[in-house]
Amino acid sequence: MSDALVLEGLEKGYNHGRPSQVQVLRGASLSVAAGEVVALVAPSGAGKSTLLHIAGLLDTPDAGQVMLGGRAMTGLGDRAMTEARRGEVGFIYQFHHLLPEFTALENVVIPQLANGVDKAAAEARAMSLLDRVGVAGRAQHRPAAMSGGEQQRVAFCRALANEPRLLLADEPTGNLDPGTSDQVFGALMELVRATGMGALIATHNMELAARMDRVVRLEAGRVV
Ligand SMILES: Nc1ncnc2c1ncn2[C@@H]1O[C@H](COP(=O)(O)OP(=O)(O)OP(=O)(O)O)[C@@H](O)[C@H]1O
Numbered sequence: 264m265s266d267a268l269v270l271e272g273l274e275k276g277y278n279h280g281r282p283s284q285v286q287v288l289r290g291a292s293l294s295v296a297a298g299e300v301v302a303l304v305a306p307s308g309a310g311k312s313t314l315l316h317i318a319g320l321l322d323t324p325d326a327g328q329v330m331l332g333g334r335a336m337t338g339l340g341d342r343a344m345t346e347a348r349r350g351e352v353g354f355i356y357q358f359h360h361l362l363p364e365f366t367a368l369e370n371v372v373i374p375q376l377a378n379g380v381d382k383a384a385a386e387a388r389a390m391s392l393l394d395r396v397g398v399a400g401r402a403q404h405r406p407a408a409m410s411g412g413e414q415q416r417v418a419f420c421r422a423l424a425n426e427p428r429l430l431l432a433d434e435p436t437g438n439l440d441p442g443t444s445d446q447v448f449g450a451l452m453e454l455v456r457a458t459g460m461g462a463l464i465a466t467h468n469m470e471l472a473a474r475m476d477r478v479v480r481l482e483a484g485r486v487v
Pocket residue numbers: 277278279285287305306307308309310311312313314
Protein backbone atom coordinates (compact mmCIF):
# COMPACT_ATOMS: atom_id res chain seq x y z
CA MET A 264 0.00 0.00 0.00
CA SER A 265 1.34 3.48 -0.76
CA ASP A 266 2.31 5.84 2.03
CA ALA A 267 -0.37 8.29 3.15
CA LEU A 268 2.20 11.10 3.05
CA VAL A 269 5.74 11.51 1.74
CA LEU A 270 7.65 14.77 2.15
CA GLU A 271 11.00 14.94 0.41
CA GLY A 272 13.62 17.63 0.84
CA LEU A 273 11.26 20.47 1.70
CA GLU A 274 12.73 23.96 1.73
CA LYS A 275 10.77 26.99 2.88
CA GLY A 276 11.84 30.49 3.82
CA TYR A 277 10.10 33.79 4.52
CA ASN A 278 11.72 37.11 3.76
CA HIS A 279 9.57 39.30 6.03
CA GLY A 280 9.78 42.02 3.37
CA ARG A 281 13.49 42.43 4.00
CA PRO A 282 16.46 41.02 2.13
CA SER A 283 17.35 38.80 5.08
CA GLN A 284 15.46 35.54 4.68
CA VAL A 285 14.25 33.37 7.58
CA GLN A 286 14.91 29.82 6.40
CA VAL A 287 12.37 27.63 8.23
CA LEU A 288 12.65 24.26 6.44
CA ARG A 289 16.03 23.05 5.22
CA GLY A 290 15.56 19.76 3.47
CA ALA A 291 12.82 18.31 5.70
CA SER A 292 11.82 14.75 4.72
CA LEU A 293 9.26 12.46 6.34
CA SER A 294 6.87 9.67 5.43
CA VAL A 295 3.72 8.49 7.15
CA ALA A 296 2.48 5.01 6.21
CA ALA A 297 -1.21 4.22 5.79
CA GLY A 298 -2.53 3.39 9.26
CA GLU A 299 0.46 4.93 11.03
CA VAL A 300 0.12 7.68 13.64
CA VAL A 301 3.22 9.88 13.88
CA ALA A 302 3.86 12.52 16.54
CA LEU A 303 5.65 15.66 15.35
CA VAL A 304 7.44 17.36 18.21
CA ALA A 305 9.13 20.72 17.78
CA PRO A 306 10.07 23.72 19.88
CA SER A 307 7.88 26.77 19.31
CA GLY A 308 8.83 28.56 16.11
CA ALA A 309 10.67 25.54 14.66
CA GLY A 310 8.33 25.44 11.68
CA LYS A 311 5.81 22.76 12.53
CA SER A 312 2.82 24.77 11.28
CA THR A 313 4.76 25.57 8.11
CA LEU A 314 5.43 21.87 7.58
CA LEU A 315 1.81 20.88 8.27
CA HIS A 316 0.49 23.56 5.91
CA ILE A 317 2.76 22.34 3.12
CA ALA A 318 1.83 18.69 3.79
CA GLY A 319 -1.85 19.65 3.62
CA LEU A 320 -1.47 21.64 0.39
CA LEU A 321 -2.38 24.92 2.09
CA ASP A 322 1.06 26.32 1.21
CA THR A 323 3.76 25.46 -1.30
CA PRO A 324 7.43 24.73 -0.58
CA ASP A 325 10.26 26.66 -2.26
CA ALA A 326 11.73 23.28 -3.18
CA GLY A 327 11.02 19.62 -2.47
CA GLN A 328 8.19 17.22 -3.08
CA VAL A 329 4.85 16.40 -1.43
CA MET A 330 3.18 13.07 -2.22
CA LEU A 331 -0.28 12.17 -0.98
CA GLY A 332 -1.45 8.58 -1.39
CA GLY A 333 1.44 7.93 -3.79
CA ARG A 334 0.64 10.89 -6.05
CA ALA A 335 3.04 13.81 -6.53
CA MET A 336 1.36 17.11 -5.68
CA THR A 337 4.09 19.55 -6.62
CA GLY A 338 3.27 21.48 -9.72
CA LEU A 339 -0.45 20.63 -9.76
CA GLY A 340 -2.68 23.56 -10.67
CA ASP A 341 -4.79 25.35 -8.04
CA ARG A 342 -7.92 23.45 -8.91
CA ALA A 343 -6.32 20.01 -8.72
CA MET A 344 -4.65 21.00 -5.43
CA THR A 345 -7.99 22.10 -3.96
CA GLU A 346 -9.61 18.84 -5.02
CA ALA A 347 -6.75 16.77 -3.61
CA ARG A 348 -6.86 18.70 -0.35
CA ARG A 349 -10.61 18.28 -0.02
CA GLY A 350 -10.58 14.58 -0.78
CA GLU A 351 -7.32 13.39 0.75
CA VAL A 352 -6.64 15.49 3.85
CA GLY A 353 -8.44 16.20 7.11
CA PHE A 354 -7.23 19.04 9.33
CA ILE A 355 -7.58 19.58 13.04
CA TYR A 356 -6.34 22.76 14.67
CA GLN A 357 -5.69 23.77 18.25
CA PHE A 358 -8.91 25.77 18.23
CA HIS A 359 -11.87 23.99 16.71
CA HIS A 360 -12.82 26.59 14.03
CA LEU A 361 -16.36 25.21 13.84
CA LEU A 362 -18.88 27.39 12.02
CA PRO A 363 -20.64 29.17 14.93
CA GLU A 364 -24.02 29.61 13.24
CA PHE A 365 -24.40 25.91 12.44
CA THR A 366 -25.13 22.93 14.67
CA ALA A 367 -22.62 20.18 15.44
CA LEU A 368 -24.36 17.92 12.93
CA GLU A 369 -24.33 20.60 10.21
CA ASN A 370 -20.65 21.28 10.81
CA VAL A 371 -19.89 17.63 9.99
CA VAL A 372 -22.39 17.47 7.10
CA ILE A 373 -21.27 20.61 5.23
CA PRO A 374 -17.82 19.37 4.10
CA GLN A 375 -19.44 16.21 2.76
CA LEU A 376 -21.99 18.20 0.71
CA ALA A 377 -19.07 20.23 -0.69
CA ASN A 378 -17.52 16.90 -1.70
CA GLY A 379 -20.65 15.78 -3.57
CA VAL A 380 -22.20 13.43 -0.96
CA ASP A 381 -26.01 13.55 -0.81
CA LYS A 382 -27.65 15.01 2.28
CA ALA A 383 -29.13 11.83 3.76
CA ALA A 384 -25.87 9.90 3.47
CA ALA A 385 -23.91 12.87 4.85
CA GLU A 386 -26.22 13.12 7.87
CA ALA A 387 -26.01 9.40 8.55
CA ARG A 388 -22.22 9.45 8.43
CA ALA A 389 -22.07 12.59 10.58
CA MET A 390 -24.30 11.01 13.25
CA SER A 391 -22.22 7.85 13.25
CA LEU A 392 -19.00 9.84 13.72
CA LEU A 393 -20.50 12.01 16.47
CA ASP A 394 -21.72 8.87 18.19
CA ARG A 395 -18.28 7.25 18.05
CA VAL A 396 -16.69 10.15 19.94
CA GLY A 397 -19.56 10.42 22.43
CA VAL A 398 -21.22 13.66 21.30
CA ALA A 399 -24.27 12.37 19.38
CA GLY A 400 -26.41 13.95 22.12
CA ARG A 401 -25.02 17.37 21.12
CA ALA A 402 -25.86 17.00 17.40
CA GLN A 403 -28.40 19.83 17.40
CA HIS A 404 -26.31 22.20 19.54
CA ARG A 405 -24.33 25.09 18.17
CA PRO A 406 -20.65 25.30 19.14
CA ALA A 407 -21.24 28.04 21.74
CA ALA A 408 -23.54 25.69 23.66
CA MET A 409 -20.89 22.96 23.94
CA SER A 410 -17.83 22.53 26.19
CA GLY A 411 -14.33 22.93 24.74
CA GLY A 412 -13.81 19.17 24.73
CA GLU A 413 -17.13 18.59 22.97
CA GLN A 414 -16.35 21.24 20.37
CA GLN A 415 -13.02 19.61 19.65
CA ARG A 416 -14.63 16.17 19.29
CA VAL A 417 -16.99 17.67 16.71
CA ALA A 418 -13.97 19.17 14.93
CA PHE A 419 -12.43 15.67 14.76
CA CYS A 420 -15.62 14.35 13.14
CA ARG A 421 -15.56 17.19 10.64
CA ALA A 422 -11.92 16.43 9.75
CA LEU A 423 -12.76 12.76 9.16
CA ALA A 424 -16.09 13.38 7.42
CA ASN A 425 -14.76 12.83 3.90
CA GLU A 426 -12.71 9.76 4.86
CA PRO A 427 -9.35 11.37 4.12
CA ARG A 428 -6.30 9.19 3.67
CA LEU A 429 -4.28 11.58 5.81
CA LEU A 430 -5.08 13.43 9.00
CA LEU A 431 -2.99 16.48 9.93
CA ALA A 432 -3.39 17.94 13.39
CA ASP A 433 -1.70 20.96 15.00
CA GLU A 434 -1.87 20.70 18.81
CA PRO A 435 -5.35 19.13 18.62
CA THR A 436 -5.87 19.17 22.38
CA GLY A 437 -3.64 22.13 23.15
CA ASN A 438 -6.35 24.41 24.51
CA LEU A 439 -7.98 21.82 26.81
CA ASP A 440 -7.22 21.13 30.44
CA PRO A 441 -5.03 18.04 31.00
CA GLY A 442 -7.87 15.66 32.03
CA THR A 443 -10.11 16.65 29.12
CA SER A 444 -7.15 16.63 26.74
CA ASP A 445 -6.38 13.05 27.69
CA GLN A 446 -9.96 11.86 27.12
CA VAL A 447 -10.44 13.77 23.89
CA PHE A 448 -7.11 12.51 22.57
CA GLY A 449 -8.23 8.95 23.36
CA ALA A 450 -11.38 9.52 21.31
CA LEU A 451 -9.32 10.85 18.41
CA MET A 452 -6.98 7.86 18.48
CA GLU A 453 -9.90 5.44 18.43
CA LEU A 454 -11.38 7.17 15.40
CA VAL A 455 -8.07 7.23 13.55
CA ARG A 456 -7.40 3.57 14.35
CA ALA A 457 -10.87 2.56 13.19
CA THR A 458 -10.41 4.24 9.81
CA GLY A 459 -6.85 3.09 9.10
CA MET A 460 -5.74 6.50 7.85
CA GLY A 461 -2.25 7.87 8.30
CA ALA A 462 -1.92 10.73 10.78
CA LEU A 463 0.70 13.37 11.55
CA ILE A 464 -0.08 15.03 14.87
CA ALA A 465 1.98 17.94 16.18
CA THR A 466 2.12 18.19 19.94
CA HIS A 467 4.23 19.63 22.74
CA ASN A 468 2.82 16.99 25.07
CA MET A 469 5.31 14.14 25.39
CA GLU A 470 2.79 11.88 27.12
CA LEU A 471 0.45 12.13 24.14
CA ALA A 472 3.39 11.72 21.74
CA ALA A 473 4.32 8.49 23.50
CA ARG A 474 0.86 7.06 22.72
CA MET A 475 1.47 7.34 18.98
CA ASP A 476 3.33 4.82 16.80
CA ARG A 477 6.45 6.93 16.22
CA VAL A 478 7.82 10.26 17.38
CA VAL A 479 9.77 12.55 15.04
CA ARG A 480 11.31 15.91 15.86
CA LEU A 481 11.68 19.02 13.75
CA GLU A 482 15.09 20.52 14.42
CA ALA A 483 17.01 23.15 12.46
CA GLY A 484 14.64 22.76 9.53
CA ARG A 485 14.94 18.99 9.24
CA VAL A 486 12.95 16.04 10.55
CA VAL A 487 15.04 13.80 12.81
N1 LIG B 1 3.47 33.71 6.61
C1 LIG B 1 4.64 33.94 7.21
N2 LIG B 1 5.37 35.04 6.88
C2 LIG B 1 6.56 35.27 7.46
N3 LIG B 1 7.11 34.47 8.39
C3 LIG B 1 6.46 33.38 8.77
C4 LIG B 1 5.17 33.06 8.21
N4 LIG B 1 4.75 31.91 8.78
C5 LIG B 1 5.70 31.55 9.66
N5 LIG B 1 6.72 32.42 9.66
C6 LIG B 1 7.96 32.33 10.47
O1 LIG B 1 8.48 31.03 10.31
C7 LIG B 1 8.94 30.50 11.55
C8 LIG B 1 8.22 29.17 11.85
O2 LIG B 1 6.81 29.41 12.04
P1 LIG B 1 5.77 28.25 12.33
O3 LIG B 1 4.46 28.88 12.57
O4 LIG B 1 5.85 27.22 11.24
O5 LIG B 1 6.36 27.63 13.68
P2 LIG B 1 5.74 26.59 14.71
O6 LIG B 1 6.82 25.59 14.94
O7 LIG B 1 4.45 26.10 14.23
O8 LIG B 1 5.56 27.47 16.00
P3 LIG B 1 4.47 27.39 17.19
O9 LIG B 1 4.68 26.07 17.86
O10 LIG B 1 4.84 28.55 18.06
O11 LIG B 1 3.12 27.52 16.55
C9 LIG B 1 8.70 31.59 12.58
O12 LIG B 1 9.91 32.27 12.74
C10 LIG B 1 7.65 32.46 11.95
O13 LIG B 1 7.79 33.78 12.38
